[in-house]
Amino acid sequence: MKIQILTRAYALTIEVSTQETILEIKRKIEHFLGVPISSQTLSIYDWELLDGLDLEDYPIVTEGTKIDLTINDHTPSLETRRQMQITVKFSSRKHNIEIDITETVGSLKEKIHIIDGTPIKQMMLFFSGVEMDEDFRSLSDYGVGEFSEIVVFLKTMSRLVTEPPSRKLGFVVQTSSALFDSTCIPLEMKDSSTI
Template sequence: MKITIMMKSYKFSMEVATQEPILEIKKKIQHFLNIPINSQTLTVFDWELIDGLDLSDYPLISDATIIHLSTKSTQTTPAKTKITVKFSARKIEIDVDRTTDTLRSLKEKIHIVDGTSIKRMALFFNGSEMEDDFRSLGEYGIEEGSEIVVFMKTAGRGGDHHYPAARRVGLVVQTAASLMNGARVPVEMNDTSRVDEMRRLLVERGILVAGDEYIFIHKQRIMREDCSLRWHGVENADFVYVFKGTVSRGEY
């Protein structure tokens, strides 16, 4: 079939197989436009096409589909950068310096912008709690566009702090057309449950196959299997999409 690659005001068409790997399409674009593969981002209807999948994993793609191409710089990330700080029901953006700002100064900036108590903040990045107040943000691996998740500790006896108790969330797991003919499965779990626990539940229910590789996506972002539903911001009635394959980019 033929697809159209569109980049700003420029577009061109190419012939592809119905099961062509996304990575192969990027290789063709690199050949045609001399754009490095690791600088390319391909999207359809705001869904990013993942290197570990192929066209057949995206049922919306058919003959004459327009795929949007955007590029990103491969230069070294500057020290000055903008990050997103995510709370349970809101997000804010904060400018930081990766070399001079520390976890402590980041908490102070969040307090100034949002009024959140510094003592009650627990900040998480890439699924792990940031605990060293004097370690620079660059040492944590934070870069432009990174997302910091804020959990609010609740005061217990003796002034100790505890994380909010787990709560049940009801979500819908939507599989790709190649899995169970695109099954839509209601799932109820604690929001502290990890994605790999949800995978095991789906295997037990016969929706997924033990030992196979799968990609879980929530709100157009790949989910980390070692992180909780709460960490990913999953709420009641949210959809989680499952595709068969692996992530070959080495990042989330």
């Protein structure tokens, strides 16, 4: 016979036999709707149907009966969960960091700086091989979720941002050694060079 399983969002019609247990019906619901058995409560007219009994034990169940499905979700939904854990991996170390689901790339760099001391300007963050290069974008824009691993590469900072113009200096080095017989060596160098 066919019965209807009703939730707030949808109705599911399934084929059952009167010898099927409530638990077997819950398995079918789990298969079709993806709701775990432990989260399901089936009832008719506010009477809960018990897992160990079969439909024969409930004479009110006939062809076309509507059974209410209440989903008891004990895990917090994405809307109520605000925090998630990710791993930030450097070449020689890693940190597990608790972040908010609305975290941006820029705010994650700030957290890494606080935890690890790495300068923000030197960080390049990568997730699944893609550089997260826009600081204003949220981590979820890049697909980062619970237990994701973000790899940190460090940029090398050049000491010479712009080299100032220099002059060439010409001079002669004269040796006074028995080996060189007081040889003169002409040299040309930049005025910014060191000895």
